[in-house]
Amino acid sequence: MRTHAYTLAGLRVESDFAIPELPRPRGKAAADVRIRLGRVPNRLRGALAHPMFEATPTAYLLRGAPMARYLVRDGREVTVAPARGADMRAVRVFLLGPCLRALCHQRGLVPLRASAVEVAGEAIALAGPSMAGKSTIAARLGRAGFPVLADDVCIVGFDAADRPIVLPSVPRLRVWRDALRRLGEEPKGPPDRSGIPRYSIAIPPVLAPRPLARIYLLDRQPLPKARGQRLPTLLAARALAILSSVRALTEPMGRDTHHFSLVLKLLAAGVEVHSFPRGTDCGKDAAKLARMFARR
């Protein structure tokens, strides 16, 4: 079977099947992460029960996704068992979503629910839950000249000097058709999942990490007169822990203490977390952020 080689988060990834969302690596090296097609068990020994998955400190079994079962082990091995006739594009949605997050947790990285853009050589993350407007705002910031570093899963790690960095993520924006049309574009190619009008738009990959300077929390349901402000450390820690799926993922993995310590380390390193109350218009919000970034 032919092996497909890619790069993600500075790691060399080798896969039994094509993952066109990922960029090709430079040069040759041993694989850091191996993705295989194969059998995946129904149960994990010693795992806490969860409706969607089972997890231990070193293994994550996703059995509740619609198209396939997935087993992620030791931060380096992923086995995928697609259902018969499964659409591989849809299979990759959950591989590059929850499975990537689990892989990050296993490797001691923080998979933040965020987009990130580059501002003056540094990364600024726009974090928020599903539907907060992360991708759409990132797409607009990209057009305003701020290169997009990450969308959906923003992988945060630490460099040799323990400074927080944003690692190269999946170079794509995941955008809803309506948002795409408001940007004056029509989708090229099929959606990520048939029946859901959400599309992966490839963006130029940035293959080196960027120091993480600041995180904005997009608040889609703010109080009408709310203003953006820097969050106190404990509130920031709580928000970041939730936005890197601490409850659903790290608790069954037995890693929530470790994960929380990573979040605190990030804050202790001086990464500021600010609230950003969303308006009703992504364009205006993106323009406001662009003006703020231009001053940096």
Add this chain to the structure above:
Amino acid sequence: MGSIVWLASYPKSGNTWLRALLGSLVAGGRAVDINALHGVDGAPARLRFDEVLGIDSADLLTDEAENLRPRVYEAMAGACEDFVFIKIHDALLPTPAGELLAPATATRGVVYVVRHPYAVAPSLANHLGVSVAEAVELMNDERFAFSASGHAVTAQTRQRLLDWSGHAASWIDGAPFPVHLVRYEDLHRSPARELGRLATFLGWSAKPGVLRRAVSAASFDRMRSQEKKAGFREAPPGVRSFFRRGKVDSWKKELSGSLREKLHARHAAMMRRLRYDP
């Protein structure tokens, strides 16, 4: 016995008021912040879904997401030591996979709030930004659903409502767990007594003084003045005031005779049962 107490109602039937009353009651009759009410996420919130299940509801088809909602509630019930209130506007229906949306094993009971359909119609129209006639059509439509497209624009998953009578029947007759019925009009007329009945249903002992203070803390005027001052984060965008009138019979001015007839023609049986005169 599960730990979820559902705060169920057809939209615009006083659910928010009830949550404010409960919030104050829990706090011993103290003032409540309308922007920090119990059950604030509500049953269909994607935020909670994604956080609990660790998978993005936005990547699921509408039916797939609905099939998983009982799992979210089970996990929420399992995570709390005593009880948790969850606001819900869905009718109590089976998911496409065939199990009840509100799992009985995770549920302690439901507080179902009902309001005169003639009063619901103008309020629903204001809430959705449609005409009162259109709101009446929706209340008569058994296919009516919130966030029906299921994705792309809303922070909530699909909520199937049925028509007004169907909604009430689904909870009052269909729930396999204890149901406590609260009529908005009774809550309006004698709030302390109704709140006392509710406390009894929940198994709480509440002193008359606490009930009175809770009623006063969560009065309509107090909530409306809070909204005027600081806004209400649950108000839909573009709606000027969520706390609109809070009167029992303002429909007599707001709903034409022909629209009343339209509602009555469809809902006469349930209206009679709930003691709503045409």
